[in-house]
Amino acid sequence: MTSPREVRVIGIGTGSPAHVTGQAIAALRECDVFLVADKGEAKDELVAVRRAICEQFLDDRTYRIVTVTDPERGPDAERDKAAYTVGVDAWHAARADRYGEIIESLPAGETVGFLVWGDPAFYDSTIRIVDAVARRLPLRTQVIAGLSAIQVLAAEHGIVLNGIGQPVHITTGRRLLDEWSVDLGTVVVMLDGSLRCRELVEQAPDLTIYWGAYLGLPQQVLRQGRLADVIDEIVAVRAALRQEQGWVMDTYALTPPSPGDA
Ligand SMILES: C[S@@+](CC[C@H](N)C(=O)[O-])C[C@H]1O[C@@H](n2cnc3c(N)ncnc32)[C@H](O)[C@@H]1O
Numbered sequence: 001m002t003s004p005r006e007v008r009v010i011g012i013g014t015g016s017p018a019h020v021t022g023q024a025i026a027a028l029r030e031c032d033v034f035l036v037a038d039k040g041e042a043k044d045e046l047v048a049v050r051r052a053i054c055e056q057f058l059d060d061r062t063y064r065i066v067t068v069t070d071p072e073r074g075p076d077a078e079r080d081k082a083a084y085t086v087g088v089d090a091w092h093a094a095r096a097d098r099y100g101e102i103i104e105s106l107p108a109g110e111t112v113g114f115l116v117w118g119d120p121a122f123y124d125s126t127i128r129i130v131d132a133v134a135r136r137l138p139l140r141t142q143v144i145a146g147l148s149a150i151q152v153l154a155a156e157h158g159i160v161l162n163g164i165g166q167p168v169h170i171t172t173g174r175r176l177l178d179e180w181s182v183d184l185g186t187v188v189v190m191l192d193g194s195l196r197c198r199e200l201v202e203q204a205p206d207l208t209i210y211w212g213a214y215l216g217l218p219q220q221v222l223r224q225g226r227l228a229d230v231i232d233e234i235v236a237v238r239a240a241l242r243q244e245q246g247w248v249m250d251t252y253a254l255t256p257p258s259p260g261d262a
Pocket residue numbers: 014015116117118119120121122123124147148149150189190191192212213214215216217249250251
């Protein structure tokens with residue numbers, strides 16, 4: 001019987017080599033080949049960051065990087081909830097097939113690494129895809145935690161996300177308006193290309209927004225303030241950055257006023 005293929009799913013932080021932990025470096029050194037998804041030109045910089053991390057921490061003859069073209073993904077923003085879930089499932093299956101074929105074609109005994117942006121536990125499908133590949137061929141997988149955009153956002157703003165003894169809720173722009181209530185405590189929003197929090201201004205103008213784009217990268221931009229006061233500026237800054245750089249990734253936290261502020 002063939003022994004299972006070793007796989008490392010490595011959280012690399014949000015772009016700064018200083019985010020790469022000692023545990024991640026040790027795991028990088030165990031890998032012979034890294035599979036990196038190629039998501040199209042706009043995000044080439046994210047592939048370049050992964051390459052730079054390998055170059056910084058590894059000798060160049062010890063590893064190879066294989067870019068894997070992502071299967072076509074449907075128009076998520078235009079889909080309702082059910083169609084979105086079906087679309088994402090089909091996309092994950094296509095990705096798992098593609099990765100499975102590549103992994104199977106590698107020489108026996110080689111260890112495969114996935115360089116995961118941020119932390120693999122937050123809005124990243126790598127663990128699910130590797131689990132799906134493991135249903136097709138034998139794998140032994142180890143996951144290494146990384147710094148998430150959530151943690152970097154809080155650190156760069158110098159804040160604690162939760163109020164004392166209060167919850168933190170993490171969600172997406174797509175779900176924000178349906179879910180938001182003051183009882184959620186701080187709400188962290190990822191994957192929001194439309195800054196949906198703008199639609200909360202009437203209902204909750206006194207929320208504080210802590211916003212960060214390109215967190216951990218040299219072009220990092222931060223803004224904070226009372227939602228009603230700063231949201232228009234953040235919308236304008238985000239649009240200008242997207243125009244200039246061709247892409248933008250941002251995360252924000254919305255915190256309710258503490259009872260003492262009322
Ligand atoms: C597919 S999710 C990946 C999250 C990642 N696993 C993490 O732990 O940060 C992508 C979303 O993460 C957030 N994000 C990732 N990197 C970021 C960065 N450098 N600056 C701001 N937000 C970032 C954005 O909300 C983006 O839409």
